[in-house]
Amino acid sequence: MPMNELTPLLLLPLASIFFVAGFAKGVTGMGLPTVAMGLLGTLMPPAAAAALLLIPSFVTNVWQLLAGPSLRSIVKRLWPMMLGIVVGTVAGSAWLVSVDPIWSSFSLGAALIVYAAYALFSPPLGVSPRKEPWLSPLVGLFTGGITGATGVFVMPAVPYLQSLRLHKDELVQALGLSFTVSTVALMVGLTAHDAFRLGQLGWSSLAILPSLAGMWLGQKVRARISAKTFRLCFLLFLLLLGVKLASRPFL
Template sequence: MHESLSFLLLIGVTFLVAGMVKGITGMGLPTVAMSLLGLVMSPASAAALLVLPSFITNVWQCLAGPSMLALLRRLWPMMLTIVLGTLWGSSLLANTSPQLSGMALGIALLVYAGYALIAPTLTVSPRFEPWLAPLIGLVTGVVTGITGVFVMPAVPYLQTLNLNKDELVQALGLSFTISTLALAGGLFMHDVFKPNQLSLSTVVIVPALLGMWLGQKVRVRISPRRFKQCLLLFLAVLGLQLIIRPFI
């Protein structure tokens, strides 16, 4: 990896921006970081850089509340299949050409942005959870493994479970933490997670946490809903660019 000053500055700014998004909306660090880094490096390399900042910020998020044990009892089948799907999907991320994996990332971003902009109000009955949760986890894991993005379809699914606000934040943090660990394991298994990437992943923790702090300050001054709409449009444009880039 060419670690020139301009390259390091670009990575630092990327994680600062991604951290601000997470500070304002409570999610989005991996999605924003992957979408921006995917423009200048392969998704596999970008995913490797995400491991430590994503893990640290999401552990903090999933532990910030009293419902962790109850959520683990309820969601463990989904978490298990996230791991299995991610380990399998990461083999594709490691062995697929950057152009194809970039297109997959772009498709994931477009699907997520489109769904979140429409934001349909859905509710899953508890009687469907025993079979639906493992399926959602498996699909989420495969998408995570292929693209490095954790959100689809786990985030929409968790939003349908009638969790209160604090429980939802914890459930998202739990899902993202498990996804991060599984992705790190998959990248390591396929010899994508290199020692020099681990050191750089450690360095970008600082701008990511600084961005989260700034985002929390900004959150009290702007409408999170309006900000999220602008962010989703931005992600949709980036996703479209990643999809069409191999044909330009």
């Protein structure tokens, strides 16, 4: 379903999806595009879903980026990775808009399965400072390619940033930087391939309020429940959603 074919009847389910995605981000510091793409992928082709999440994703990520204490040092350290993300995303977006939606849904589902399985079962990794200069742009390029092809920003950027042993607040801010750059690069890529137009900003902007409301509630809930328990439920949900999307071509 192209963005210009969205109808008012979809407003409630779309608002609910972005509220849930914002809630996940509020609790975990990430997950809005991942959850939104997964759920939107059950209603529309991934290219349309990616275009719809651009504005709420950008707004929430900028909020997360600017709220931290170390913006200048993080940008100075991670700019090679960000450059790789831009190049990979713009190039990979051609795949997202040109491939049969069933197979792009399969790719999205596979990305969700890989991420959830990694987060559930893999041991923590560590990257030595001397490997960063060549590993950061490589990770950025791979992350950008996956982002461009699926609309999901997390792999392998999230485990890589976790492996840098950043302070908790620095990690949240670094994730915000990575997601913000990915969002802008995806917008450029979709626009270049005629999958996103300025006239579609209205639909995407409507998702800002439920996303921010969910994010606010998630931040409140984060202080009251076990982060470990929520993380487990969140990852199991993504795993099941990934299986559902990845199985589409075979049903």
